[in-house]
Amino acid sequence: MFEFLFKYPPAAFERGHLVLLGAWPVWVLILLIVLVAGGLALLDARRLRGISEAGRSWRLGVLWLLQSLLAAFVLVLLWQPAIAVSELRPRQNIVAILVDDSRSMSLKEGGARREDQAIEALRSQLLPAIGSRFETRLYRFDSGLTRVDLAQLGPAQAPATHIGDSLKQLAVETSDLPIGAVVLLSDGGDSSGGVGRDAIEALRRRHIPVHTVGFGAVEGAPDVEVEDVTLATRALAQSRVSAVVKLREHGYDGRRTRIIVRDGGKILTVREITLQGGGAIQAEPIVFDVGGAGAKPLEFSVEPLSTESNQANNTVTRLIDVESQPRRILYFEGEPRWEYKFIRRAAEDDPMVHLASILRTTENKIYRQGIDSPNELVDGFPTRPEDLFAFQGLIIGSVDAGYFTQAQQELIREFAGRRGGGVLFLGGRASLADGVWGGSLAADALPVILPDSHETFHRDPATVSLTPAGELSVICRLVDDPVENAARWDKLPYLMDYQDPGRPKPGAVVLADMHHDGRTMPLLITQNYGRGRTAVLATGGTWRWQMSLPLGDPTHHVFWQQLLRWLVTETPGPVVASVPSPVLLDQSHVRISAEVRDQRYSTAVDASVAARVIGPAGAPQQIELAPVPNDPGRFAADWTVPAAGLYVAEVTARRGSEEIGRDVVPFERLDGVAENFHTEQDRDLLEQLAASTGGRYWQPGELAALARSLPYSQSGLSSRELEDLWNMPANFLLILALRCAEWLLRRKWGIV
Amino acid sequence: MRLLRSCRLLALSGGIACGLLILQGDHAAFSQELRSLPDVTESSGDKAEFYWSRLRYTSSGYGESGYGYGYGGGFGFGFFGWSRDYPKADRQMLMALKRLTRVQMRPTEQVVDLDSDDIFNYPWVYAVQVANWTFTDAEAKRLREYLLKGGFLMVDDFHGTLDWQRFMAGMRQVLPNRPVEELSDNDEIFHVLFDLSERFQVPGEQYVWSGRTYEKDGYIPRWRAIRDDKGRIIVAICYNMHLGDAWEWADMPQYPEKFASLAYRVGMNYIIYGMTH
Known part of the structure; x- marks a missing residue:
C-alpha cells in the first residue's frame, strides 16, 4: 500500500532527502504562496461580505485555510519536488545472504524447521527478487562463515552461533567487493553473548546495511530454562556456600519441581521450588556444602517437567575454586x-x-x-x-x-x-x-x-x-x-x-x-x-x-x-589471578589477568608475571603476562584455548629471584552448550543489529518489501538518484481530499 | 541397771547439748566473719562479665576432716560442705582478681546449683570439700553437659586417700569415662597469666597451729585435671591442698604469705584459663 501511494519503498524516504527541481528559486514559491493565500482571503471577504456574521467568521477561516492549502500544495508540485537518494547500481553490486546454520535453527515450529522455512523463503522469494537486480552470494554461518550454494544449506547442526564473528569475517573477506547489503536469516540466538561493537564498526565503515529476517517464535513452547547462576568463584573447603539460580519458564505456572546441585555424580543439595510463571526471571537462593578442595565444575539443574520441549537448557555449569589452604x-x-x-x-x-x-x-x-x-x-x-x-x-x-x-x-x-x-x-x-x-x-x-x-x-x-x-x-x-x-x-x-x-x-x-x-x-x-x-x-x-x-x-x-x-x-593474596568468566561458552579466547601487590600490599609494578596453564591435554603451557597500561600492578595476556575442557592457570609473580606470590584460576571451555539456551527468536538482538547498521528487521512475510528496499544503500557501487515525487498517487488523492472537504463544509454550513 | 540407764541418758543429753553449743559457737564465728567483710550490698546486684560462682551441692554428711568432725549434710552453711570458707575466700579472691587483671567481675560471689539450668549462665564454677559431694542422676547429667559445653570446674580442699575415693565416686557419676591426669609444670594452665612452674603444698588455716602442710594422708599436693576431647582442661583438681583457706586467711598475720601468694596466683590462672580455653 505504501509503495502504491508513494511510488517508492519506505527505505527511499528514510535514506533520501527532499529537493525541489524547479528552475525558479524557493523564495519565489514562498512569496507566491503568501500572495495566493492573501488574495484568497480578500476574495472570500468581498464575496461573502453580505453574509458575514460574528458566529460564522471561524467557518470562513476554515474554508480559507483549505483553499490556501490546496493552492500552496499545487504550487509546491509546480516546483517539481523529488527525493535525492543513493541507489545501488543494478547488476554491479553484490548482496550477501547469510543463513544461520546452528542447531537452534533445526527446531520445529508450525510443522517445519526454522532452517527449512528460511531455505524455502530464499528459494521462492528472496533469491529471485534480489537476483534480478544484483549478484547474490550465499553463506551459511555458525561460529564462522562459509560460502555455499543453495543446495549445500542444511541440516543445521552447528553447536554455536557467533553472529558478530561471522559478520566480521564477511567484512574482511569481501573488503574488495562491492557489497551493497547483507541479508541475515537467523533466529537471533547468539551463543557468544551478543554482537560485538567491532563487528558493527566493520560494517558501518563501509555503510553496509544488515537486513535481518527473524525465524522462530518470539515466545517459546512450554519450557523451563536456567537463565543464570550466581556463584562465588572461590570458597574454602567444607564451606557452606550460597548461589542464586535464575530461571525462566513458560506454561508451568504453579508447578513444583526441584533444583539439584551436583559435583560430578554427587548430589550436593536438592531444593523443591514452585514455578512462578509469566516468563519473568525467578531467582531462587540455594545453600549447599561445597565439599573438599579442588577446581569443581558444579551443575545446577532444574528437574525437567514431563512435557518440556527442550530439556537441554535445564542445566548450567559454574566453576568454583575450592581452596584447601587455611x-x-x-x-x-x-x-x-x-x-x-x-x-x-x-x-x-x-x-x-x-x-x-x-x-x-x-x-x-x-x-x-x-x-x-x-x-x-x-x-x-x-x-x-x-x-x-x-x-x-x-x-x-x-x-x-x-x-x-x-x-x-x-x-x-x-x-x-x-x-x-x-x-x-x-x-x-x-x-x-x-x-x-x-x-x-x-x-x-x-x-x-x-x-x-x-x-x-x-x-x-x-x-x-x-x-x-x-x-x-x-x-x-x-x-x-x-x-x-x-x-x-x-x-x-x-x-x-x-x-x-x-x-x-x-x-x-x-x-x-x-x-x-x-x-x-x-x-x-x-x-x-x-x-x-x-x-x-x-x-x-x-x-x-x-x-x-x-x-x-x-x-x-x-x-x-x-x-x-x-x-x-574472599581475602586476596599478593597475587590475584582472574579470567573474565570462568566458563567459556563456545569461546576460544581468554584473557588471563593478575593483580600483583607486595607484602605491604602496594602495587608491584616491577614484577615479572607468568602463567602456567594445564589443560585436558596434560602438557603445561607457559604464558608471559604483560603490564596493562594505565593500570599499575595489573598484568594480562590473551590466550587461545585449544579445545573444550577444564583448564587451570597458575600465575606466579616474581621480583628478581624473589617470589612475591602465586594464585590459581580455573576456567572451562564448553562447546555446544549455549546453543541449547534462549531457543526462542531473539528479536531484540536482530532489531538492534539492523538498526545499528542502517538496515531493518523483517518478518518472513515481508520478504518482497525487503527486496524492493535493498537498492537504497550507500555501500557498494551506488549513484545519487533523483526520484520525482510530483506524480505520486498520494498527491492527487490529497488534492481531491482538500476539494471534497471544502465542498462538504460549504454544503453543511450553507456557505456558497 | 536403772541408774546405769539414767547415766547413759544424761550423758547423751549432755553430748547433744554440748554439740548444740559448739554449733552455736560455729555460727557465731561465721556471723562474725561475715560482718568483717567489705560492704558489698550495693554492688551485689551488679551485672558483670565474670561471676565467682560457687557450686552448692548436696553433701553426703561424712564431714570428716583432718582436724575434727563437722556437721555437713544438706544445703546448710558449714565448714565441711559446699560453703567452706564462704564467702570471705570468694570475696578476697575477687578483690585480687580485680586488682591484678582486666577481668570485669562482680565483687560478690554467686552461688549456683545443679537443680536448675541457671548454672549455664556461669561458665566458671568453684567447688570445695568435694569429698562430700553427691549428685542425683539429673544433677550429674547437668554438670556433665555444663562441662562438655564449655563450662569449667575448679575443685579444692579435699585431702587423702579416702577423700579422693569419695570425690571420684561423684566425678565418675558426672564423667564416667574420662581419665584424670597429673598436670605437668609445662601445662598451659600454669602459664596463662603467672608462670607457676614451681608450686608447693598450700595448707589450710590449720597450719598456723599445727605446723603441718598436709591433712590426713594427703602428704603430696596433686595438681590434676580432666580434659575434654580437644585436650582442654574442664575440671581442674586441687587435691591435698586448701587454696580456699589461703585466700580466706591471707590477711591473718600468722598465715605465711608464700602460701597465700601461690594460692591467689593459682586461682587467677585457673580463671583466666577457664576464660580462654
Missing part, C-alpha cells in the same frame, strides 16, 4: 571475657580457619594463642603493615580505640581497604561508641554510624531475629532450609548483652536484628569496604547460645565458623 585471623581482645573463649572454641573446630589471638589479661600483660612461633605477636598488636597483612581476617574485641596508636588505627582501616581483608568489630564495654571508635582513624571502615553517646553497652538480655537479607546470607544459615532457618533464629536463646551500634551506613547490609524491651537494633551489619569487607556484631554475648542450647547443638559454632569464613574467604 586462612589466618588475628583476634585482639581487650579483656578476658566469655565471648573470646567461645569464639576460639568455634574456630578450633574449623580446620580452615586458624585463629591467632592477643588478649590483654592485665594492664601490662598480653596472652597469645594460636601463634605460629614464640615470637609472633610478642609485642602485641602489629605496627608494620607486612606483619598485620599476613593475616586474612581481623577481629577487634572489647578494646577502646585509644589503646591503639594512630598508625595502628590506620592499619586497621587499610587492612580492609588496601589489603582486602575482613574486619569484624565486636560489641563490648570498650567497643564501638563506648570505645570511642567513632573518632578513630578506623571509623571510616565501620559499617555503621556510631551513636553520639558513650553508654551504649548493656548487660541485659536481647533476643534475635533475621532480616530478609539475613535469610539469604550464608553467614546466618544454620540449617539449609530458609524457612526453618528463620524459625530457628527466632527461637535462639537470648544474648547475654547488647550494644547499640547506631545506624547502618549507606551500602551496609543488616543481616540480623536484636530486640530489647520493645526496641529493635541491628545486631549483625556487613559491608564491602575498599578491596575487603567489614562487619559489626553488636554483642559480646553469643556465647550463651553454646551454653544454653542442648549439648551437641551446633548453632553457636556453625554461626561463628560461617562468620569467620565470610571474613576471610
Whole structure:
C-alpha cells in the first residue's frame, strides 16, 4: 500500500532527502504562496461580505485555510519536488545472504524447521527478487562463515552461533567487493553473548546495511530454562556456600519441581521450588556444602517437567575454586571475657580457619594463642603493615580505640581497604561508641554510624531475629532450609548483652536484628569496604547460645565458623589471578589477568608475571603476562584455548629471584552448550543489529518489501538518484481530499 | 541397771547439748566473719562479665576432716560442705582478681546449683570439700553437659586417700569415662597469666597451729585435671591442698604469705584459663 501511494519503498524516504527541481528559486514559491493565500482571503471577504456574521467568521477561516492549502500544495508540485537518494547500481553490486546454520535453527515450529522455512523463503522469494537486480552470494554461518550454494544449506547442526564473528569475517573477506547489503536469516540466538561493537564498526565503515529476517517464535513452547547462576568463584573447603539460580519458564505456572546441585555424580543439595510463571526471571537462593578442595565444575539443574520441549537448557555449569589452604585471623581482645573463649572454641573446630589471638589479661600483660612461633605477636598488636597483612581476617574485641596508636588505627582501616581483608568489630564495654571508635582513624571502615553517646553497652538480655537479607546470607544459615532457618533464629536463646551500634551506613547490609524491651537494633551489619569487607556484631554475648542450647547443638559454632569464613574467604593474596568468566561458552579466547601487590600490599609494578596453564591435554603451557597500561600492578595476556575442557592457570609473580606470590584460576571451555539456551527468536538482538547498521528487521512475510528496499544503500557501487515525487498517487488523492472537504463544509454550513 | 540407764541418758543429753553449743559457737564465728567483710550490698546486684560462682551441692554428711568432725549434710552453711570458707575466700579472691587483671567481675560471689539450668549462665564454677559431694542422676547429667559445653570446674580442699575415693565416686557419676591426669609444670594452665612452674603444698588455716602442710594422708599436693576431647582442661583438681583457706586467711598475720601468694596466683590462672580455653 505504501509503495502504491508513494511510488517508492519506505527505505527511499528514510535514506533520501527532499529537493525541489524547479528552475525558479524557493523564495519565489514562498512569496507566491503568501500572495495566493492573501488574495484568497480578500476574495472570500468581498464575496461573502453580505453574509458575514460574528458566529460564522471561524467557518470562513476554515474554508480559507483549505483553499490556501490546496493552492500552496499545487504550487509546491509546480516546483517539481523529488527525493535525492543513493541507489545501488543494478547488476554491479553484490548482496550477501547469510543463513544461520546452528542447531537452534533445526527446531520445529508450525510443522517445519526454522532452517527449512528460511531455505524455502530464499528459494521462492528472496533469491529471485534480489537476483534480478544484483549478484547474490550465499553463506551459511555458525561460529564462522562459509560460502555455499543453495543446495549445500542444511541440516543445521552447528553447536554455536557467533553472529558478530561471522559478520566480521564477511567484512574482511569481501573488503574488495562491492557489497551493497547483507541479508541475515537467523533466529537471533547468539551463543557468544551478543554482537560485538567491532563487528558493527566493520560494517558501518563501509555503510553496509544488515537486513535481518527473524525465524522462530518470539515466545517459546512450554519450557523451563536456567537463565543464570550466581556463584562465588572461590570458597574454602567444607564451606557452606550460597548461589542464586535464575530461571525462566513458560506454561508451568504453579508447578513444583526441584533444583539439584551436583559435583560430578554427587548430589550436593536438592531444593523443591514452585514455578512462578509469566516468563519473568525467578531467582531462587540455594545453600549447599561445597565439599573438599579442588577446581569443581558444579551443575545446577532444574528437574525437567514431563512435557518440556527442550530439556537441554535445564542445566548450567559454574566453576568454583575450592581452596584447601587455611586462612589466618588475628583476634585482639581487650579483656578476658566469655565471648573470646567461645569464639576460639568455634574456630578450633574449623580446620580452615586458624585463629591467632592477643588478649590483654592485665594492664601490662598480653596472652597469645594460636601463634605460629614464640615470637609472633610478642609485642602485641602489629605496627608494620607486612606483619598485620599476613593475616586474612581481623577481629577487634572489647578494646577502646585509644589503646591503639594512630598508625595502628590506620592499619586497621587499610587492612580492609588496601589489603582486602575482613574486619569484624565486636560489641563490648570498650567497643564501638563506648570505645570511642567513632573518632578513630578506623571509623571510616565501620559499617555503621556510631551513636553520639558513650553508654551504649548493656548487660541485659536481647533476643534475635533475621532480616530478609539475613535469610539469604550464608553467614546466618544454620540449617539449609530458609524457612526453618528463620524459625530457628527466632527461637535462639537470648544474648547475654547488647550494644547499640547506631545506624547502618549507606551500602551496609543488616543481616540480623536484636530486640530489647520493645526496641529493635541491628545486631549483625556487613559491608564491602575498599578491596575487603567489614562487619559489626553488636554483642559480646553469643556465647550463651553454646551454653544454653542442648549439648551437641551446633548453632553457636556453625554461626561463628560461617562468620569467620565470610571474613576471610574472599581475602586476596599478593597475587590475584582472574579470567573474565570462568566458563567459556563456545569461546576460544581468554584473557588471563593478575593483580600483583607486595607484602605491604602496594602495587608491584616491577614484577615479572607468568602463567602456567594445564589443560585436558596434560602438557603445561607457559604464558608471559604483560603490564596493562594505565593500570599499575595489573598484568594480562590473551590466550587461545585449544579445545573444550577444564583448564587451570597458575600465575606466579616474581621480583628478581624473589617470589612475591602465586594464585590459581580455573576456567572451562564448553562447546555446544549455549546453543541449547534462549531457543526462542531473539528479536531484540536482530532489531538492534539492523538498526545499528542502517538496515531493518523483517518478518518472513515481508520478504518482497525487503527486496524492493535493498537498492537504497550507500555501500557498494551506488549513484545519487533523483526520484520525482510530483506524480505520486498520494498527491492527487490529497488534492481531491482538500476539494471534497471544502465542498462538504460549504454544503453543511450553507456557505456558497 | 536403772541408774546405769539414767547415766547413759544424761550423758547423751549432755553430748547433744554440748554439740548444740559448739554449733552455736560455729555460727557465731561465721556471723562474725561475715560482718568483717567489705560492704558489698550495693554492688551485689551488679551485672558483670565474670561471676565467682560457687557450686552448692548436696553433701553426703561424712564431714570428716583432718582436724575434727563437722556437721555437713544438706544445703546448710558449714565448714565441711559446699560453703567452706564462704564467702570471705570468694570475696578476697575477687578483690585480687580485680586488682591484678582486666577481668570485669562482680565483687560478690554467686552461688549456683545443679537443680536448675541457671548454672549455664556461669561458665566458671568453684567447688570445695568435694569429698562430700553427691549428685542425683539429673544433677550429674547437668554438670556433665555444663562441662562438655564449655563450662569449667575448679575443685579444692579435699585431702587423702579416702577423700579422693569419695570425690571420684561423684566425678565418675558426672564423667564416667574420662581419665584424670597429673598436670605437668609445662601445662598451659600454669602459664596463662603467672608462670607457676614451681608450686608447693598450700595448707589450710590449720597450719598456723599445727605446723603441718598436709591433712590426713594427703602428704603430696596433686595438681590434676580432666580434659575434654580437644585436650582442654574442664575440671581442674586441687587435691591435698586448701587454696580456699589461703585466700580466706591471707590477711591473718600468722598465715605465711608464700602460701597465700601461690594460692591467689593459682586461682587467677585457673580463671583466666577457664576464660580462654
